[in-house]
Amino acid sequence: MSDAPKLVVGTAGHIDHGKSRLVWVLTGTDPDRLPEEKVRGMTIDLGFAHGQFDGCDISFVDVPGHERFIRNMVAGATGIDVAVLVVAADDSVMPQTREHAEVLSLLGVERCIVALSKMDLVDDEWADAVEDEVRGLLTGFGIQPLCCVRTSAEDGRGVEELRGVLARLAREQSRQAEPYRWFCLPIDRSFVIPGRGTVVTGSVAHGTVSREDELELWPTAERVRVRDLQSHHDARDSAAGRRRLALNLAGVSREDVARGYTLATPGYLEPARFLDVRLATLRMPGKTRKDVLRLRLHIATSEVLAELRLADKPESETVSGVFAQVKTAEPIVATWGQRFILRDESGMRTLGGGRVLRPVGRLWTARRPIQRQGLQALFEGQPAARLEEVIRAAEWQPLDDKRLSVRAGLRDEQEAAEMCRRLMGAGKIRVIEAASLRLCVHNSHLQALSEDLQRRLKEFIAANPRLPGLARAQAPAWMPGACPPRLRQALAEWWVSHGPVTLEHDHLVPAGKRQELPQVDQALLNAMLNEFDAGAFQPPLIAELKCRTPKNEKRIRELIELSMAQGKLVRFAPDMWLHERRWKELVERVTGAIRERGGITVADIRTLLNSSRKYVVPIVEALDAAGITRRVGDLRQLGPKAQAGA
Ligand SMILES: Nc1nc2c(ncn2[C@@H]2O[C@H](COP(=O)(O)OP(=O)(O)OP(=O)(O)O)[C@@H](O)[C@H]2O)c(=O)[nH]1
Numbered sequence: 104m105s106d107a108p109k110l111v112v113g114t115a116g117h118i119d120h121g122k123s124r125l126v127w128v129l130t131g132t133d134p135d136r137l138p139e140e141k142v143r144g145m146t147i148d149l150g151f152a153h154g155q156f157d158g159c160d161i162s163f164v165d166v167p168g169h170e171r172f173i174r175n176m177v178a179g180a181t182g183i184d185v186a187v188l189v190v191a192a193d194d195s196v197m198p199q200t201r202e203h204a205e206v207l208s209l210l211g212v213e214r215c216i217v218a219l220s221k222m223d224l225v226d227d228e229w230a231d232a233v234e235d236e237v238r239g240l241l242t243g244f245g246i247q248p249l250c251c252v253r254t255s256a257e258d259g260r261g262v263e264e265l266r267g268v269l270a271r272l273a274r275e276q277s278r279q280a281e282p283y284r285w286f287c288l289p290i291d292r293s294f295v296i297p298g299r300g301t302v303v304t305g306s307v308a309h310g311t312v313s314r315e316d317e318l319e320l321w322p323t324a325e326r327v328r329v330r331d332l333q334s335h336h337d338a339r340d341s342a343a344g345r346r347r348l349a350l351n352l353a354g355v356s357r358e359d360v361a362r363g364y365t366l367a368t369p370g371y372l373e374p375a376r377f378l379d380v381r382l383a384t385l386r387m388p389g390k391t392r393k394d395v396l397r398l399r400l401h402i403a404t405s406e407v408l409a410e411l412r413l414a415d416k417p418e419s420e421t422v423s424g425v426f427a428q429v430k431t432a433e434p435i436v437a438t439w440g441q442r443f444i445l446r447d448e449s450g451m452r453t454l455g456g457g458r459v460l461r462p463v464g465r466l467w468t469a470r471r472p473i474q475r476q477g478l479q480a481l482f483e484g485q486p487a488a489r490l491e492e493v494i495r496a497a498e499w500q501p502l503d504d505k506r507l508s509v510r511a512g513l514r515d516e517q518e519a520a521e522m523c524r525r526l527m528g529a530g531k532i533r534v535i536e537a538a539s540l541r542l543c544v545h546n547s548h549l550q551a552l553s554e555d556l557q558r559r560l561k562e563f564i565a566a567n568p569r570l571p572g573l574a575r576a577q578a579p580a581w582m583p584g585a586c587p588p589r590l591r592q593a594l595a596e597w598w599v600s601h602g603p604v605t606l607e608h609d610h611l612v613p614a615g616k617r618q619e620l621p622q623v624d625q626a627l628l629n630a631m632l633n634e635f636d637a638g639a640f641q642p643p644l645i646a647e648l649k650c651r652t653p654k655n656e657k658r659i660r661e662l663i664e665l666s667m668a669q670g671k672l673v674r675f676a677p678d679m680w681l682h683e684r685r686w687k688e689l690v691e692r693v694t695g696a697i698r699e700r701g702g703i704t705v706a707d708i709r710t711l712l713n714s715s716r717k718y719v720v721p722i723v724e725a726l727d728a729a730g731i732t733r734r735v736g737d738l739r740q741l742g743p744k745a746q747a748g749a
């Protein structure tokens with residue numbers, strides 16, 4: 104099939120008003136395909152047809168008018184570009200004319216054509232009155248009809264005019280940009296073609312798909328492969344933009360897919376059970392006192408039982424322009440800004456509808472209450488404000504650019520990445536990165552975290568006066584539990600470099616605050632260091648320290664840790680330390696001797712240091728480990744870290 108301008112047209116209107124007949128005369132295809140439909144003379148499920156009008160490909164989704172099948176109507180109306188509201192001129196506005204008009208309005212189908220059908224049964228004067236009534240009805244729902252075409256399936260009047268109008272709309276639409284670049288197809292039919300396998304059809308919401316593409320099937324998140332694709336029985340290698348499409352899928356059986364599932368480019372959609380929404384309107388007859396309303400959510404082609412909680416107590420039985428949370432009985436996928444319909448639990452009446460603000464929300468609780476300001480930003484904010492709110496709401500959860508774009512309603516990941524850079528430049532967010540994980544975090548969270556850490560650090564230091572501060576290696580464990588472990592290290596490094604903290608000897612202390620040792624500890628520390636200095640290369644073991652008493656051994660150990668952190672003691676083996684001055688001296692003596700003699704033995708080193716084997720063997724091992732010496736046979740030579748001339 105050509106890349107001619109395209110349009111997906113949906114019918115709407117009361118039962119028996121002539122929707123299917125009109126599609127038939129427009130396209131030559133009877134959209135009522137089920138035997139039961141033929142027998143009963145009414146549409147039950149969605150019907151499909153297409154025509155080529157004036158070089159444009161026009162697809163039709165024909166919906167049932169019967170009140171019992173509104174769910175099918177909603178599924179069909181979801182993917183359409185233009186609606187043709189069919190009103191029988193001899194019957195005028197009827198209950199489902201009204202209900203369908205409301206559904207169109209709630210789904211945001213702004214382009215609507217009125218077809219006054221069965222014109223062969225009425226005169227013009229009568230038709231004028233009907234047209235007025237229909238226009239009035241639509242205006243009440245905020246829809247300005249594009250035109251009103253008077254038709255008859257009996258004598259063919261108006262049919263050519265309608266084709267012309269649809270072709271013109273297709274041409275206009277082909278000049279408009281798509282909202283999103285990634286591919287998304289809400290499935291409205293699935294069946295098996297013997298020998299070919301599972302086929303699904305739907306109206307493409309947006310994006311391009313090609314043969315052999317891998318897609319995600321939601322809400323199960325299965326990966327499937329596109330074996331073949333067809334648009335109106337024409338096999339294609341790829342298809343772009345809004346149109347009717349049939350995909351032959353590999354990797355999925357007929358039982359695993361049904362109306363209500365969604366196919367999408369991998370990586371964009373996420374399943375969720377909580378959605379924050381803005382209700383355009385909701386009628387709650389007799390139920391205003393209830394905290395939670397049980398109802399049915401219709402979104403794209405799917406339908407799930409759900410509970411609805413309003414952000415504020417309603418003041419009347421009909422509310423409009425309010426925030427609410429929807430909890431679905433099963434996980435669903437949604438995008439920012441997506442429209443939905445709410446119907447009562449038994450599926451008898453349409454109660455209202457609205458738009459999704461947070462496609463992946465979290466249950467409103469006392470601890471995590473409604474973020475009204477955030478919802479307001481998502482509702483009426485510019486894309487950058489929406490993205491900022493999405494990042495703020497995600498807290499410590501890493502979201503890649505694809506998911507950010509879906510949650511904030513941005514065209515694609517490039518736009519999300521570009522906008523993230525701008526938010527970073529404006530100091531609103533910061534990016535914390537580690538091992539292929541990236542966390543965009545709002546500065547308000549970092550600020551709050553930093554304050555909290557500062558408080559904890561002060562408490563920690565007050566409680567541990569003999570510690571040199573918080574060991575840097577301990578800092579990741581202080582990071583928020585909600586932050587993925589892989590990122591805690593990077594987040595801790597951010598704190599070390601950006602928080603009001605000072606790093607002293609690899610320990611963190613609040614900036615500007617020196618750790619002060621109590622006087623008794625200071626005296627003990629001095630005595631201990633003197634002993635280490637005096638011990639030279641046969642330093643005291645803990646048990647031998649004269650300043651040690653059974654009561655202060657724990658303190659001595661803590662003071663040794665502190666001294667090491669401050670660089671005053673050097674550990675060369677477990678529970679063996681040298682005074683820092685002695686260590687330097689040792690390095691000088693050993694490297695000096697090696698330079699003089701070319702290589703020395705352990706025994707030489709023992710003589711050089713006037714020490715015993717007990718110390719010399721671990722000392723030599725420590726020198727090797729530090730790279731100051733290296734072993735060659737029985738000799739020690741200069742290691743890679745031995746400083747020239749040292
Ligand atoms: N005289 C006359 N009869 C029509 C016209 N269009 C449809 N009809 C008749 O009206 C009846 C209903 O037509 P359909 O096209 O099935 O109506 P529908 O709106 O699709 O009905 P549902 O799908 O059940 O909601 C049929 O008997 C048609 O033959 C028309 O323009 N003139």
Ligand SMILES: [Mg+2]
Nearest residue numbers: 122123145146
């Ligand atoms: Mg019909």
